[in-house]
Amino acid sequence: MIKVYSYHLKPPLILDQATGRGLYNDMLSYLNKENTGYRFELIYLPRRRLDLLVNSGQLDGLVIGVNPVWFNDKEEQKFLWTLPVMNDIDEVVSSKNRPFEFTGAKSMNGMRIGLVLGYYYFGVNELIAEGKILRDDASSEEHSFRKLMAGRIDAAIISRSNYDxxxxxxxxxxxxxxxxxxxxxxxxxxxxxxxxMTKVQQQINIILRNAANDPIWQKLINAYR
Incomplete structure (x- = not known):
């Protein structure tokens, strides 16, 4: 059994840990069916605990749903990376009554922005550190919707997969x-x-390459949209 970590405890990526519902679980079930050599099991781990494993060189599994930039590995030298499992967008969401158009991180100067605790947001984190943007953390993107409705924040960054x-x-x-x-x-x-774990990467990439033309995989991805 190979551990597959995720720190994205949010719909639709992880819906219910106890019952194993969610997009990531469905993806791993697909990978398990399509290969004979490995069995993958999803484990939720908060980002800070995952960073401790990564930074100490003690990472004993894979991490699903992440991007090289988020792990300071733009050149893909520190880790192996698979083909994409999906594309996503971080949308800037505001109240319909107080619409905000994002034109870059600096356009948020002086605003209170709803973000998820422990997540890194390119350009925004840097201005928060300078005191130019107020960071209002929530345990999930769902809480940011509630804060917008209550007028407690000016805007929030929410992934398109979660918004849909x-x-x-x-x-x-x-x-x-x-x-x-x-x-x-x-x-x-x-x-x-x-x-x-080169052989694991090769096996997963073979499956993902074939999945691009597999209606079962496409149905799996689109089920949560």
Whole structure:
């Protein structure tokens, strides 16, 4: 059994730890069915604890749904990386009554922005450190929706996958929010693999390459949109 860590405890990526519901679990079930050599099991781990494993060189598994930039590995030298499992967008969301158009991190100067505790947001974190943006942390993106409705924050950065899921499953929220024409970021979600697990990377990439034309994989991805 190979551990696959995720620190994204949010819909649709992880819906229920106890029952194993969510997009990441479905992805790993697909990988388990398509290969004979490995069995992958999803484990939730907060980002700070995951960073301790990574920084101490004690990472004993994979990390799903992440990007090289988030782990200071833009050149992909510190870790092995798979092909993308999906594309995602970090949207800038505000209240329909107080719409905000994002034109870069500096356009948020003086604002209170809803973010998820422990997450890094390119350009925004730097201005927060300079005291130019007020960071209002929440345990999840779902809480940021509630803060926007209550007028406690000016805007929030929320992944498109989460936004679509919440709007689909909570119709009472539809029409309450404004999405900026310019997103904060757009990126691929990949799987991080320790350098010594080359064969695992090769196996997963073969499956993902074939999955691009597999209607079962496409149905799996689109089920949460």
């Amino acid at each position: 899921y919440e709007m689909k499953n909570h119709p009472e929220l539809q029409g309450l929010f404004h999405i900026s024409k310019n997103p904060h970021d757009q990126y691929d979600r990949q799987i991080l693999i320790p350098l010594h």
